[in-house]
Amino acid sequence: MHLVIVGNGVAGITAALAVRAKDAQAEITVISGEGEYFFSRTALMYAFMDQMQRRDLEPYERHVFREKRITLRRGWVTDLDAEGRCLSLADGVAVSYDKLLLATGSRGRRAEWERKLEGVVNFVTLQDLEACERLTPGTKRAVVAGGGLIGVELVECLVHHRVATTFLVREATYWPAALSPEEGEMVVAHIRAQGVDLRLATEVASLEGEGRVNGVVTTAGDKIGCEMVGVTIGVEPNVDWLRGVKTPPELGRGVVTDGGFRTSLPHVFAAGDVAEVNGQIEPLWYAAKRQGAAVARAILGETMEYGAPTYYNSAKFFHLEWTCAGETKGPGRFRKLPGRDASVRVLERDGIVTGFSMLGSRWNHRVLVKWLEERRKTEDVMGRLSEAQYDVEFGRVAL
Amino acid sequence: MIRDRLYHDMTNRGVTGWLMAALLTAFYVVLYFTEALTPWAQRVGLSSKWDLYGVLYTVAIVGGGLAVMRKYGHNRYQVIRTSVVMFVQVVFAFSIPQMLKAMHQPELYLSYFWPLKFDYGNPEYLAQQPMWFIVYSIAGGLVLVPLAGAFFGKRWYCSWVCGCGGLANTFGEPWRHLSDKSTAAWKFEKVSVYSVLGISLALTGILVYSWTTGSKAPVVVEFQSWYGLIVGSVLSGVVGVGLYPLGGTRVWCRFFCPMAALLGITQRAGKRFHIRVKEDMCISCGLCSKYCEMGIDVRAYAQMNESFTRASCVGCGVCSEVCPRGVLRLESESGLVQITVGR
Ligand SMILES: Cc1cc2nc3c(=O)[nH]c(=O)nc-3n(C[C@H](O)[C@H](O)[C@H](O)COP(=O)(O)OP(=O)(O)OC[C@H]3O[C@@H](n4cnc5c(N)ncnc54)[C@H](O)[C@@H]3O)c2cc1C
Numbered sequence: 001m002h003l004v005i006v007g008n009g010v011a012g013i014t015a016a017l018a019v020r021a022k023d024a025q026a027e028i029t030v031i032s033g034e035g036e037y038f039f040s041r042t043a044l045m046y047a048f049m050d051q052m053q054r055r056d057l058e059p060y061e062r063h064v065f066r067e068k069r070i071t072l073r074r075g076w077v078t079d080l081d082a083e084g085r086c087l088s089l090a091d092g093v094a095v096s097y098d099k100l101l102l103a104t105g106s107r108g109r110r111a112e113w114e115r116k117l118e119g120v121v122n123f124v125t126l127q128d129l130e131a132c133e134r135l136t137p138g139t140k141r142a143v144v145a146g147g148g149l150i151g152v153e154l155v156e157c158l159v160h161h162r163v164a165t166t167f168l169v170r171e172a173t174y175w176p177a178a179l180s181p182e183e184g185e186m187v188v189a190h191i192r193a194q195g196v197d198l199r200l201a202t203e204v205a206s207l208e209g210e211g212r213v214n215g216v217v218t219t220a221g222d223k224i225g226c227e228m229v230g231v232t233i234g235v236e237p238n239v240d241w242l243r244g245v246k247t248p249p250e251l252g253r254g255v256v257t258d259g260g261f262r263t264s265l266p267h268v269f270a271a272g273d274v275a276e277v278n279g280q281i282e283p284l285w286y287a288a289k290r291q292g293a294a295v296a297r298a299i300l301g302e303t304m305e306y307g308a309p310t311y312y313n314s315a316k317f318f319h320l321e322w323t324c325a326g327e328t329k330g331p332g333r334f335r336k337l338p339g340r341d342a343s344v345r346v347l348e349r350d351g352i353v354t355g356f357s358m359l360g361s362r363w364n365h366r367v368l369v370k371w372l373e374e375r376r377k378t379e380d381v382m383g384r385l386s387e388a389q390y391d392v393e394f395g396r397v398a399l
Numbered sequence: 400m401i402r403d404r405l406y407h408d409m410t411n412r413g414v415t416g417w418l419m420a421a422l423l424t425a426f427y428v429v430l431y432f433t434e435a436l437t438p439w440a441q442r443v444g445l446s447s448k449w450d451l452y453g454v455l456y457t458v459a460i461v462g463g464g465l466a467v468m469r470k471y472g473h474n475r476y477q478v479i480r481t482s483v484v485m486f487v488q489v490v491f492a493f494s495i496p497q498m499l500k501a502m503h504q505p506e507l508y509l510s511y512f513w514p515l516k517f518d519y520g521n522p523e524y525l526a527q528q529p530m531w532f533i534v535y536s537i538a539g540g541l542v543l544v545p546l547a548g549a550f551f552g553k554r555w556y557c558s559w560v561c562g563c564g565g566l567a568n569t570f571g572e573p574w575r576h577l578s579d580k581s582t583a584a585w586k587f588e589k590v591s592v593y594s595v596l597g598i599s600l601a602l603t604g605i606l607v608y609s610w611t612t613g614s615k616a617p618v619v620v621e622f623q624s625w626y627g628l629i630v631g632s633v634l635s636g637v638v639g640v641g642l643y644p645l646g647g648t649r650v651w652c653r654f655f656c657p658m659a660a661l662l663g664i665t666q667r668a669g670k671r672f673h674i675r676v677k678e679d680m681c682i683s684c685g686l687c688s689k690y691c692e693m694g695i696d697v698r699a700y701a702q703m704n705e706s707f708t709r710a711s712c713v714g715c716g717v718c719s720e721v722c723p724r725g726v727l728r729l730e731s732e733s734g735l736v737q738i739t740v741g742r
Pocket residue numbers: 006007008009010011012031032033034035041042043044045075076077078103104105106123124125150153238241271272273274282283284285286288314315682
């Protein structure tokens with residue numbers, strides 16, 4: 001069997017290694033356009049901040065791929081012919097397959113006001129990272145538009161490089177998709193304390209400049225002069241390239257698959273950020289990894305019905321750590337912890353816990369998820385919250 | 400900014416990094432192999448170059464320690480650990496020996512044990528010391544150190560007490576990320592560090608034998624002086640500290656220190672100390688590996704959801720500190736109690 005994987009992200013590489021673990025014979029080829037080796041997209045910010053060099057971003061030493069006989073090819077796939085079981089690359093080379101895995105990840109969502117100007121960047125790919133590094137020395141002020149997790153990471157990097165930064169957030173409170181208004185306020189105060197000009201309920205109306213950007217006009221009518229604009233208004237499955245191929249798979253928001261990661265095309269699977277599995281997209285690192293491991297079993301012939309497990313996530317807003325599990329929106333009990341920048345919020349319905357959102361200290365999401373799955377009573381959970389704390393030794397935060 | 404660029408250059412093997420390494424190496428060569436520092440010591444009222452070295456060493460630990468406490472101020476483990484390191488240096492590795500000396504007593508370092516301080520396991524040397532110290536040294540080196548290593552992990556010594564580790568974790572902090580993370584380096588480490596341990600055990604055995612029989616062959620004297628030169632001076636000083644800006648701060652501890660090797664064995668055998676990995680939360684960012692001064696590829700364990708104990712781990716706790724997802728936690732079961740603090 002020749003398995004060809006498009007995309008060397010965490011989904012693609014996890015799948016390749018998992019197939020190899022079970023099948024010593026299979027020929028495995030991974031084709032990817034962004035770079036030759038798998039790297040941690042999640043560490044893009046640490047590379048930008050100079051805390052890591054490029055090689056440090058690679059989760060596996062390079063010899064692993066040789067030892068596991070996984071052929072890595074650099075190139076952009078431009079065509080897919082499911083009848084001939086063949087791919088074409090941008091450089092004209094054709095690659096045939098027996099089984100194909102599409103793991104092409106996400107790309108930055110484009111804004112309506114976006115124009116191709118020097119100085120306008122996304123923060124998703126290695127090429128974006130290079131652009132950021134190139135632009136930073138000549139940048140006095142930057143504007144970052146979009147208050148999601150990638151936005152705040154980009155802002156942190158710019159602040160690290162002592163670039164004056166304006167952070168435009170569309171919503172009236174910070175990240176209402178996951179944070180309560182009180183939590184949003186804490187995060188806003190924390191970000192502002194780092195010297196960031198954070199403006200809520202404000203968007204970019206238009207960009208100024210010809211050839212290269214020299215400012216933005218906000219929806220509040222303000223003009224902000226800047227040399228760099230970061231567009232971080234979210235990501236979307238990277239499916240555009242599939243629209244014009246000879247035999248496109250069925251596309252929804254992502255590549256549509258069933259619970260066994262099968263697309264509408266025979267022998268073609270999809271997993272990771274690009275896949276819409278039973279109508280659901282999970283644009284998360286651990287989800288892409290989990291899907292990569294699961295799709296490997298599907299490729300090897302196992303019948304399966306993948307279901308996303310109880311949701312959890314964690315993130316960091318500058319120095320404020322955040323962990324959530326289950327639901328993050330709805331009625332619940334919020335408590336600011338005494339004397340420090342930390343809080344806990346326990347969501348409930350009819351006396352049963354439905355979710356957790358913990359800001360400013362460390363938590364073991366496994367324990368939280370277990371309580372959710374056991375449908376514990378809120379009273380019970382409130383009394384034993386400390387069992388889920390995960391602070392460093394000597395550092396347990398008083399609840 | 401120019402200051403940021405310089406700092407980056409010095410801490411990432413740039414020109415200034417190499418210069419710094421040359422300077423540190425030169426300092427150690429001059430210190431160990433010449434008397435050039437003696438007049439400087441006398442000029443500031445100290446009796447020998449070693450006293451001057453003691454002062455400089457203490458200043459480096461205290462100064463670096465204060466910087467580290469500022470950097471990791473939000474992390475109780477780091478603050479407490481660094482305070483202890485500074486305290487041990489100032490009191491046990493500097494003040495007490497100086498006081499003993501002023502009282503015309505032998506200059507004894509209570510925070511060092513055999514086999515790191517090789518003489519403290521050499522009967523010829525020990526026999527000339529006061530009785531309490533003989534008991535302290537033997538009980539310490541043979542019982543206390545390994546036992547505590549089995550219970551709390553080697554960290555209690557390597558990153559809480561030891562002066563070599565102390566310097567690495569304070570003055571050396573800016574270079575900690577330069578350690579080699581490759582599998583090849585790990586293989587080399589296993590050969591080199593256990594070889595030095597073997598040699599130091601063999602030499603100690605020979606010295607005990609010579610002392611009980613009352614005759615010391617000239618070849619033993621030769622062996623002993625070579626050991627002192629290579630392990631005591633070249634590896635722990637010139638290479639150990641001189642290479643901070645090129646190979647990271649724990650070159651000596653990781654590749655050569657016989658005490659670290661011994662404690663590593665007890666740490667593994669004790670099965671109590673480990674780094675716990677929170678399941679399915681690692682984003683493979685690699686900060687933990689990058690900032691591991693012992694060159695452990697922490698990420699390799701974390702991304703496989705494997706809690707682990709590595710013999711070389713000195714339990715500095717920085718992997719846990721830098722992890723942006725709070726995946727890692729140092730734990731020693733039945734060990735250090737979890738204290739709740741409100742701030
Ligand atoms: C800055 C940033 C920070 C993030 N932080 C977190 C976090 O903290 N936690 C978290 O859970 N998630 C985080 N994510 C999301 C996480 O990175 C993704 O969920 C994950 O990388 C998805 O992996 P994947 O394998 O599906 O796709 P990707 O990693 O996107 O890999 C897809 C690969 O496919 C290649 N490719 C695409 N099209 C083609 C083509 N036509 N031909 C050839 N190759 C192609 C690309 O080159 C790319 O390398 C972050 C994302 C970003 C951008």
